Amino acid sequence: MIHHTALIRFKLAAYARSHRLLQPVIGLFVMMVIFYSTLVPPGKELPSYADSAGLLIIVFAWAARGLLDTEPPAQRLISATSAGSPRREVAAGLLAALAVNLGLAAIAVVLPLLHGFAVTPPAGDVARGAGLHLLGLSAGTALGALTSRPILSSPAASMLTLFGGYLALLLASLTPAGAFTVPVMPWMRAANAGTLDEILLPVTAATLFWSATGAAVYARLRRTRP
Amino acid sequence: MRLSSVSFRYSRRGPWVLRDVGLVLEAGSVVEVTGRNGAGKSTLLRLLAGIVRPCRGSVTARPPIVGYAPEVFPVDQPFTVAAYLAHMARARRVSPASGTALAERLGASHLLDRPLGDLSKGSAQKVGLIQSLLAPPGLLILDEPFAGLDEQTRAELPEIIGEVASGGGTVVVSDHQNQLRSFPGAEHWLVADASVTVLDGERVRRAVIEVIVGVEEADEVEQKLRADGYLTRRTA
Numbered sequence: 001m002i003h004h005t006a007l008i009r010f011k012l013a014a015y016a017r018s019h020r021l022l023q024p025v026i027g028l029f030v031m032m033v034i035f036y037s038t039l040v041p042p043g044k045e046l047p048s049y050a051d052s053a054g055l056l057i058i059v060f061a062w063a064a065r066g067l068l069d070t071e072p073p074a075q076r077l078i079s080a081t082s083a084g085s086p087r088r089e090v091a092a093g094l095l096a097a098l099a100v101n102l103g104l105a106a107i108a109v110v111l112p113l114l115h116g117f118a119v120t121p122p123a124g125d126v127a128r129g130a131g132l133h134l135l136g137l138s139a140g141t142a143l144g145a146l147t148s149r150p151i152l153s154s155p156a157a158s159m160l161t162l163f164g165g166y167l168a169l170l171l172a173s174l175t176p177a178g179a180f181t182v183p184v185m186p187w188m189r190a191a192n193a194g195t196l197d198e199i200l201l202p203v204t205a206a207t208l209f210w211s212a213t214g215a216a217v218y219a220r221l222r223r224t225r226p
Numbered sequence: 227m228r229l230s231s232v233s234f235r236y237s238r239r240g241p242w243v244l245r246d247v248g249l250v251l252e253a254g255s256v257v258e259v260t261g262r263n264g265a266g267k268s269t270l271l272r273l274l275a276g277i278v279r280p281c282r283g284s285v286t287a288r289p290p291i292v293g294y295a296p297e298v299f300p301v302d303q304p305f306t307v308a309a310y311l312a313h314m315a316r317a318r319r320v321s322p323a324s325g326t327a328l329a330e331r332l333g334a335s336h337l338l339d340r341p342l343g344d345l346s347k348g349s350a351q352k353v354g355l356i357q358s359l360l361a362p363p364g365l366l367i368l369d370e371p372f373a374g375l376d377e378q379t380r381a382e383l384p385e386i387i388g389e390v391a392s393g394g395g396t397v398v399v400s401d402h403q404n405q406l407r408s409f410p411g412a413e414h415w416l417v418a419d420a421s422v423t424v425l426d427g428e429r430v431r432r433a434v435i436e437v438i439v440g441v442e443e444a445d446e447v448e449q450k451l452r453a454d455g456y457l458t459r460r461t462a
Binding site for chain 2: 006007009010013014017018071072073074075077078079080081082083084085086223224225226
């Protein structure tokens with residue numbers, strides 16, 4: 001893993017210098033303004049975090065897709081040979097996307113503590129909120145990777161799949177089988193009802209399972225889509 | 227290095243780009259790959275470089291360090307030449323100084339501070355070539371390296387290829403301008419109809435035909451013929 005960091009840094013440097021980073025950052029701040037323009041009353045911090053984690057999935061997906069699309073196709077071929085194998089190039093891309101999304105998620109968790117929550121919530125709730133954001137960013141990163149250019153070369157198809165995929169994710173989690181999908185709606189409801197701790201383990205397992213599956217499908221497809 | 231019954235297609239229902247290809251590459255050999263546009267030369271090079279894996283068959287004993295220069299170097303990246311080469315050197319875990327030394331050799335030192343996006347086609351090809359040589363490659367794959375290169379680099383390139391080969395490296399060059407025709411000991415592979423024919427090291431038998439065209443069409447006809455993999459020569 002250590003020796004992949006050069007390629008991760010290369011991808012992050014290219015992304016940071018392109019205009020693409022601005023798009024999810026603006027998206028994030030628009031969401032933050034909507035969530036926290038009125039102060040969240042005491043005791044409602046965890047539901048607020050749960051909504052933020054679920055809704056920001058689309059921002060995380062957008063950022064991951066933007067990062068993976070920054071590198072021109074021929075450069076991916078060069079990067080794959082420089083790193084010694086295409087698997088390492090694919091892994092470096094996913095890890096760089098996770099790094100960007102960790103940064104965005106950190107903003108989403110810290111910002112309301114500075115301004116947004118009427119009172120500072122207990123550390124346990126901040127930790128639960130951070131955990132839900134980790135779930136959101138893993139699902140978002142997988143969705144973004146699956147809609148990136150090597151997989152869906154048409155920008156229109158990619159955008160449609162990104163937004164359509166997110167919508168489908170939300171709708172599927174509303175159905176009775178919701179607990180077996182990425183359970184966004186169940187975690188929002190449970191946080192509202194104060195019963196999050198009861199479902200936290202299955203929610204985490206299901207989300208990580210689907211995120212890992214998405215990442216694996218992406219890596220598999222990349223074998224013939226360099 | 228050996229390719230055994232290698233078949234490849236880009237999607238499950240797509241046509242086979244290469245089918246049941248078996249090839250052996252000896253260490254220290256130089257191979258020139260020719261074939262029409264779209265015959266599968268680039269795909270063959272990507273399979274050799276390990277960028278894509280065969281759908282069927284196997285590639286074995288590939289040297290660990292592979293240098294690869296694509297047909298068109300991607301200039302659409304927000305780096306100067308020096309910064310780009312430094313990143314690629316770190317990815318290969320070699321000193322960034324190797325990039326500077328290669329740039330000097332290829333007469334590209336003056337390009338180091340330039341943004342990639344400002345490079346001419348020939349200069350961009352040079353950067354592509356330099357990054358492929360940052361770590362001494364056991365396998366060097368060059369996709370149409372001669373296109374757009376200036377005279378100095380055009381003359382330097384066979385020398386560099388010779389050095390890699392004499393150090394035990396294998397060099398595979400796709401080249402429809404047939405620039406390596408006078409390279410001693412070079413093998414020739416022809417890619418056509420999803421298969422690769424080894425032209426057995428011996429000179430390909432050639433015939434010369436004269437094509438007489440109007441002066442204003444000459445460039446266009448020549449380009450078309452070259453794009454189809456033919457060697458052309460202007461007579462006065």
